[in-house]
Amino acid sequence: MMQALQKTTAAFGLELREVPVPHAPANGEVIVEVAAAGICGSDVHIYDWSGGYDFLKSAFPVTIGHEFSGRVLEVGHGVDMLRMGQPVVVIPSVECGVCEACRAGRMDACRDRRGIGMLRDGGFARTVRVPAANCLTLPEGIDLGVAALGEPLSIAMSAVKTAEVAAGDRVLVMGPGTIGQGIALLSSVRGANVVVVGYDDEDRLKTVRALGIEQTFDLRMHDLAEVKALTDINEFDIVIEATGVPATVQTGLDCLRPSGVFVICGIHGNPVSFDAAKLVRNRHQIRGTYRATRATWSEVRDFVVGHEARLAPMVTHRLPLANAIEGFEMARRKIGSKILLMP
Ligand SMILES: [Zn+2]
Numbered sequence: 204m205m206q207a208l209q210k211t212t213a214a215f216g217l218e219l220r221e222v223p224v225p226h227a228p229a230n231g232e233v234i235v236e237v238a239a240a241g242i243c244g245s246d247v248h249i250y251d252w253s254g255g256y257d258f259l260k261s262a263f264p265v266t267i268g269h270e271f272s273g274r275v276l277e278v279g280h281g282v283d284m285l286r287m288g289q290p291v292v293v294i295p296s297v298e299c300g301v302c303e304a305c306r307a308g309r310m311d312a313c314r315d316r317r318g319i320g321m322l323r324d325g326g327f328a329r330t331v332r333v334p335a336a337n338c339l340t341l342p343e344g345i346d347l348g349v350a351a352l353g354e355p356l357s358i359a360m361s362a363v364k365t366a367e368v369a370a371g372d373r374v375l376v377m378g379p380g381t382i383g384q385g386i387a388l389l390s391s392v393r394g395a396n397v398v399v400v401g402y403d404d405e406d407r408l409k410t411v412r413a414l415g416i417e418q419t420f421d422l423r424m425h426d427l428a429e430v431k432a433l434t435d436i437n438e439f440d441i442v443i444e445a446t447g448v449p450a451t452v453q454t455g456l457d458c459l460r461p462s463g464v465f466v467i468c469g470i471h472g473n474p475v476s477f478d479a480a481k482l483v484r485n486r487h488q489i490r491g492t493y494r495a496t497r498a499t500w501s502e503v504r505d506f507v508v509g510h511e512a513r514l515a516p517m518v519t520h521r522l523p524l525a526n527a528i529e530g531f532e533m534a535r536r537k538i539g540s541k542i543l544l545m546p
């Protein structure tokens with residue numbers, strides 16, 4: 204038996220339960236011993252049960268946790284690319300293998316995915332069973348806590364690619380959470396002039412500065428007019444929204460130069476309204492971005508391996524699995540930045 208952090212009922216809370224250790228892996232699968240698993244904003248929503256995750260009910264009881272890294276503990280038949288003890292980061296989205304897109308080899312377009320840590324057991328447990336194809340190998344000696352940032356960084360990298368951030372672009376990132384931090388760092392590595400704003404979010408803005416991005420502002424203290432004056436940037440070439448707060452869309456569009464690109468990355472619980480006439484006259488482009496493709500994931504793995512030390516400040520807390528609820532309460536109150544559970 205082992206401890207696992209599970210969602211068991213459609214109500215507030217999560218339960219640390221004793222569950223059977225996963226059985227011998229099937230064909231093409233492996234058992235991963237989890238080293239580190241990050242608490243994500245969506246995990247906090249699942250904990251709160253504040254709406255939007257009804258689709259999980261069919262999987263109850265389910266172990267959550269979709270941002271994790273670890274070591275291969277056991278390999279099933281037909282797995283030849285992974286050996287025991289191999290450090291890996293796990294792509295938490297499993298394709299169905301039978302839909303039209305999957306059969307045509309276009310796995311990125313699969314219509315029936317099952318998320319690890321959503322619809323099947325995830326990483327808030329000592330071990331987890333996953334398809335071998337979802338494991339990206341890491342070099343020996345890497346900090347597996349930093350490697351657990353792979354999933355949010357994959358979302359951030361997709362956003363930066365969708366926005367087509369280039370050297371010299373003036374980029375406004377709205378929302379200093381892990382994904383916003385990743386967007387800011389990746390944009391800055393591409394040579395952009397990056398400004399990050401948050402609201403009542405001092406801890407996470409501090410993390411942004413620790414990543415080497417100096418222009419950060421808490422909108423509780425400064426309004427956007429002040430931000431423009433202080434940064435000497437009157438309008439941005441690109442605005443990327445990673446908050447999920449509907450009002451940020453109009454606010455962000457108002458900061459954009461004519462023909463500028465606005466990327467929506469946040470998950471919005473409510474419909475968003477904006478001034479379409481203004482959008483038309485300014486020829487503004489709104490783009491959506493979401494889960495990363497396999498190709499982007501490979502780039503993320505290489506980025507994590509190449510920038511381990513630079514990424515390290517994003518992880519502010521590492522707690523044992525037994526303290527999971529404490530970690531969730533901290534995440535809810537925006538204390539620190541990425542909080543990892545170390546099963
Ligand atoms: Zn996540």
Ligand SMILES: [Zn+2]
Binds near residue numbers: 302305312314316
């Ligand atoms: Zn499919």
